[in-house]
Amino acid sequence: MEAVAEGLWLLAERFEEGGCIPQAVKCLEALCQSQVSFLPILEVKTRLRIATILLNHTDNVTHAKNHLERAQLLLKQIPSCFELKCRAYSLLSRCYHLVGTIPPQKQTLKKALDLATGAGEGESSMLWACNFNLQLANALTTEGDFRGAIKVLECGVSLASKVGRSDLEMVFSTSILHVHLMQWEDTAVVQEAVAKCDEIWDSMPSAQRKACHGLHLYNELLHTFYTLRICDYKQALVHVEALDATLKVVSKSEAKTLPAEQLSGSRKRQSQGQSEGESNSGIRNSNAIFSTNFELGPAPLGGEWLPKGAVSILVDLMAVMCARPKGYFDKCNKRLSSGISQAQDELQKLGITTSATEVDLQHWAIWVSGVYLILLLQLIENKVIIELTRTEFSEAQKSLVQMLDWFNRFPTILQGCETTIHMLVGHYAHSLGCFSEAATHFQEAARLTESKGLQAMCQIYAAISYICIGDADSSSLALDLIGPIYRSVDSFVGLREKTAVWFAAGVVQMKQHNLQEARSRLSNGLTITHKQWGNIQLVSQYLMVLGSSALALHDTGQALDILKSSLTLAKTLHDVPTQIGVLSELTALYRELGDPSKELENSEYEGKRSDDLKNRIKMVQASDSHLSILKFGV
Known part of the structure; x- marks a missing residue:
């Protein structure tokens, strides 16, 4: 009977290679x-193959989970089969992760760790323990147990060190950095985590580093997040360029290794109107958790962070965030597109069209689609900011309508984006001169977020809107908001909060x-904004207010x-x-200098610009979308 089983396994493998997935199953x-x-062992191997x-x-x-659970029941009757048991635990954990059931995932992983640690200190058992530690840390992070996750990851570092695998040490060290970036409590601790990653990566042989594409991308992205957080845009750009280069290498490598017939089949499917996510059998390959992710480490660790497509999108987003403060909007628009x-x-x-809603999603698709939805909204966020900066109010309005549409259709998945949307609506309202509405949205954004830095930024924006209202009560509200932030300015990590509060103050x-x-406060803020951050819009606004103060003096x-x-x-x-x-x-300046010709020339140009602005605002306010945007969430 073993020969029969092997024959069917071989036939299933050929069906799978040909894209005939139903026949293979x-x-x-x-x-x-x-x-x-x-x-029993033949049935176990078969069910594991089906699940894979x-x-x-x-x-x-x-369906995969059901096969794995049955395989586990069979494995309980078999005293040996360590590798099969570990593989079943690992696959089952991933199934629980995909359907969002974290408690049974943690329970499965703890049993798996007991099995691996009880098997001695052989390389295989240690590697499986690394696998389970990494998955358990991810589960704990999902639950918000960051300290627990770091503790588990530190165990992983220790295991990797015992095995003598610097690449595995790097996997766990980057994961620790990731958790610290998510829960930034102590800047010194984050810096230490960054330095540790650099130390391990530099210690790895060059050939090994080149082979670890997924790990390299993960490390570079985390370093990009870190440098953007501390507003070191010059260094962030270096990391983005490294990411672009690695993605190009990976793309070329995959193109070379892809069989000619697969390329031909892909073109054929495209010509027939099928998406790349469909096989010849018509089964959608939208999940494919093993084949579409950059692996962080060698088998059996595996480990995945984001789908390959999401990594590419994230690199585009990082590039935009590096270029936007410098005013390189053409580069930004290419990346945004x-x-x-x-x-x-x-x-x-994933089947998410312009009419799909959250209730249409299968449970497993929530996490996968959530990754792309959040990235999409972050891209649109940057698009709106650029359009508002360039006074393209109509385009900004369209982008906001698109963002609100996504949010309204996927409110649970995108719940974390609500603060961002309120901030954008605040900027939109402020740009159109609706200062009271702007302040309301900024205050609501501050209320919704738990981030100290983001709260400060929202309150600063609200204060500036109150200042623009101009009456005594509004000015008092502005002072109440700015005072506490200004007094604690040194406690903020990045430059955004510091430069913004100095400007407002x-x-x-x-x-x-x-x-x-x-002038003293503005000069201090301008120096840092210009030399360390390079946000030219804020520099321009600093100079405008400083020029006004110089004229007043x-x-x-x-x-x-x-x-x-x-x-x-x-x-x-x-x-x-x-x-x-x-x-x-400048008009007031030329008047004081007694230069009527320049005063008149400047005044006429000012009038043209004012008329242009009024027309842009009038066009946007006439839209049916204008009031619905301002009424969002309030």
């Missing part, structure tokens, strides 16, 4: 359903006619130079509101 299930009695095929080629996670297109394609493969001092104090020479610099930057960004603010100050 039926071949294997014929063994399990046979009236003839097979040895189902996970690799279909979205039928529940690429990332949004990829995200929409991946969602389409300087504007408040200007309103209170404390001109020297205003009758330092016309300095005011003229500063305001001209501000105007140049604002024109580069197509930032019409800032241009108008600068032109207004």
Whole structure:
């Protein structure tokens, strides 16, 4: 009977290679359903094979889980078969992860760890223990137990060290860094985690580093997150360039290894209107958790972080975040177009169309689709910010409508994006002169988030909106918001909060006619913004307010130079509101200098810019979408 089983295994393998997945599964299930009695170990191997095929080629996670649970029952009757037992535990854990049932996943992994640690200190048992530790850490992180996750990952580092595998040490060290970045409590601890990753990566032989594409991408992405968090955009760009280079190498490598007939079949499916996520049999390959992810480590560790498509999209997003503060909007738009297109394609493969809603999703698809939905909204977020900066209000409105549509259709998956949406609506309202509505949305965003830094930014934005309202009560509210943040400015990690609060505090001092104090705060903020961050829109706005303060102090020479610099930057960004603010100050400056011709010329240009802005605002406010955007969540 063993020969019969091996024959069916071989036939199933050929069906799988040919893309005939239903036939492959039926071949294997014929063994399990046979009236003839097979040895339990043959049935176990068959069920494990069925589960692997189902996970690799279909979205039928529940069916795979059923086979694995049956295999486990059979394995209990067999005293040996360590490798099969470990493989069954690992696959079953992944099934639980996909369907979102974390408690049974943790229970399965703890049993698996007991098995692996009880098998001695052989290399195989140690590697399986690494596998289970990594999966358990992911499960704990999903539950928000960050300390528990780090403890488990540190055990993994110890195991990897005992095996003498620096690549496995790197897997666990990068995972520890990932958890610290998610739960940033102590900057020194995060820096230590970054340094540890650098130390281990540099100690690995060059050939080994080149072979670990998935691990390299993971490490570089985490370093990019870290450098963006501390606003080191120059170093972040270095990491993005490394990511681009690695993705190109991987793409070329995969193109070379892909069989010619597979390429031909792919083209044929495309010509027939089938998506890349469909096999010849018509079964959607939208899950494929093993074949579509960059592996972090060698078997049996495996380990996956994000699908390959998501990694590519994430690199596009990181590139945008590096380029946007510098005003490189053409580069940003290319990356945004690429990332949004990829995200929409991946969602389409998952069956998520423009009419699909959260209730239409199968349970296993929630995590996979959630990755792409969140990335899509983050890309749209950056698109909105760029469009508002460039005074392209109509385009920003369209993007916001699109974002709200996604949020309304997938409210549970995108719940974490609600703060971001309120912030964007606040920026949208502020740009259109709806300062009261803007302040309301910024305050709501601050209420929703648990991030200290994000709360501070929302409160600063709200304060600036209150300042723009201009009455005494609003100015008092602005001062109440800015004061506590300004007093604790040194406690913030990045530069965003510091430069924003110095700007807002300087504007408040200007309103209170404390001109020297205003200039001092604004000068400090400008120096850091220009030298360390390089956000040219904020630099332009700093210069505009500093120019205004210089004019108020009758330092016309300095005011003229500063305001001209501000105007140049604002024109580069197509930032019409800032241009108008600068032109207004220049008109007053030329009046004080007694230069009527330049005053008239400047005033006329200011009028044209003001008319342009009014027309843009009027067009957006006439849209049916305008009020629905402002009413979001309030």
